[in-house]
Amino acid sequence: KVIDLMPDRVHTWKARIERFSDPTDAVKFEPGRAVSIDGDDYQVVHAKIALARGGLFGKFPGHGQQRDFLPQAYSDFIYAIIIEEMGIVGGIFVLLLYIILLVRVGMIARRCDKLFPKYLVLGCGLLVVVQALTNMAVAVDLIPVTGQPLPLVSRGGTSTVISCAYIGIILSVSRFGANMGNEEETPEEGEAVAEGGTPPEGELIADATLDTTSDKPFEAAAEAPVSKENPLEAVRTIEETTTETRI
Template structure:
C-alpha cells in the first residue's frame, strides 16, 4: 500500500515538473544558451551594482533606492525580450523609421538635452530620461542588416551608398559628444558590410578615407590651442587630448610620477588598485574598498570592481560570457537561412561583445578611457533596455529565421503519423474513415436532389 502511494506521489511530482517545464519553455522561447548568458549577466549585474553604488547610497541616504531602480530596469528588460522575441524578424525592417527619428533626436540633443556627468547625451520626456545614441545604434544596425539582405548584384552600388551614407551621418552626429560610441558603431557596421559581401574595393576606399581622417583628427588635436577647447563646440576636444596624452605618455614617466595619483590619472589609478586587490578569488561581493573612490564604479569601471570582489577568476568568467555570446551568435546566424535575420544576429552579437571588450580593456588600462558601459551589467536605464532588445532580436531571428529546422520537424512529424497509421491494427480508424466517406456521399446526394 505504501509503495503504491509513493509511486503515485512520484508520478504526480513528475507531472508537475513536466507541466512547469512546458510553461517555462512556452514563455522563454528561443536558444537556451543565449538565455543562460542573459540570466548569468543579470545576476552578476544585480550583485555588483548593489555593491558598487555605495556613493549613490551615501548621497541619497537610501540603501535600497539605487538597486531597486536597476532591478526595475532589468525586469523591464526581461519584458522587452519576451515581447521582441515573439515578433517575426521581418517586422524589424521598420527600424529604418526609428533610425530617422533617432537622427532628429540626436540633432536636437545639444539644444534640448540634459547634461549628465559633463556630457549632453540625454533627453528628458515627462520625467523619463532617454539616450538617443543608444536608439540610433540599434536602429542603424537593423537598417544596415536590411539593406544588406536586399543586395542582388544590380543594386549593390546604390545600397552601399545608402549604407555608408547613413553610417557616416549617424556616427558623425554621435561623435561630437561621444566619440567612442561613434567609433564602435562605425566599426560594427563596417564589419557587417564586410560579412555581407560588399565589394572589397568599396570597403578599401572607405578604410583609406577613415585612416586619413583619423590622422588629420589626431594632428588637429595636437595643434589646437588649449583656449579653444574651454567651451563651445570644441569643448570635448580637451577631454580627447588629455586621454590620448595620458595614455601615450605613461611609459615615459618616472617611477615616482607613475605611482602618483593626480586628477588626470585618478580613474585609471584606482582601477589598477581595485584589480590588484582582487587577487585570484577576490574579496567577495560587498567588500570592495575602491568603490568609494573610483568614479563611475557602477558603470564605466564596474569591471574593475568585479575583479576586486570576484577576483581574476570572476573576471575571466565575465569575459567568457561575452565570448560565448559572440560565438553562439555566429553559430545561430550560420544555421539561419534568410539573410536579414542572419545579419541581425551578427550585428547584435558584435555590438554587445565589442562594447564589453572595450569596457574591460579600459578597466585594465589597455586603451584610453572611453566611457563605454559594460552591457547589461553596468547600471543604466536606456542602455539596459536597448541591450535587452539586442537579446530579443537574436532570439526572434533564431526562432523565425530558420526554415530548414522547421521543414525537418514537419517531415519527421509526417513520418511518425504515417508509421502510426500503418502500425495501427485496430479497425476503428477504418470504420471512421468509411463513415466519413458515407457522410460525404450522402451530402453530395442531398445537394444534387436540391439542385433538381
C-alpha cells in the same frame, strides 16, 4: 586650430589619449612625502588598485573597497570592481559569457538562409560583444578611457534599453530567420491515437457496432469505410447496407 573648432568633448578625448601614451608613471614616489593619486589619472590608478587587490579569487562580493573611491565604479569601471570582489576567476568567467554569446550569434547567422537576417544578427551581436571587450580593456588599462559601459551589467537606463533591444533582435532572428526553437514534434506513423483524439483516416468503422436485436456486429457495416469528403455519406451508406442485410 581645427581642434578649437570641435566640440568640447574632443578636448577630453585628446587628453585621454595623451595621458595613456605618456611614458611617465601616473603616481610619483617622492622620499619622505605621501604618495598622491589624485591627479588626472585618478580613475585609472584606482582601477589598478582594485585589480591588484583582487588576486585569484577576490575579496568576495560586498567586500571591495575601491567602489567607494573609484569614480563610475558601477558603470564605466564595473569590470575592475568585479575582479576586486571575485578575482581573476570571476573576471575570466564574465569574459567567457560574452565570448559564448558571440559564438552563439555566429551559429544563428550560419543557419539563416537570407542575407538580411544574417547580417542583422551579426551586427547586433558584434555591437554588444565589442562594447563589452572595450569596457574590459579600459578597466585593465589596455586602451585609453572611452566611457563605454559594460552591456547588461553596468548601471544605466539608456545603455540597458539599447542592450535589451539588441538581445530581442537576436532572439527574433534565431526564431523566425534561423528557425531555431520551432521544431514541432510530429507523431510517428502507426502511433496509437491518444484518448479523445481523431482516428487515422481510412480506418474502418463499426467494428464495435452491434445489432440491437441479436447483439452481433453487422458484417456489412464493418466493410463500409469512412467517407473522407462528407461524414453524412458514410452514415447514409451504413443505413442502406444494414437495411439490405436485415431484408
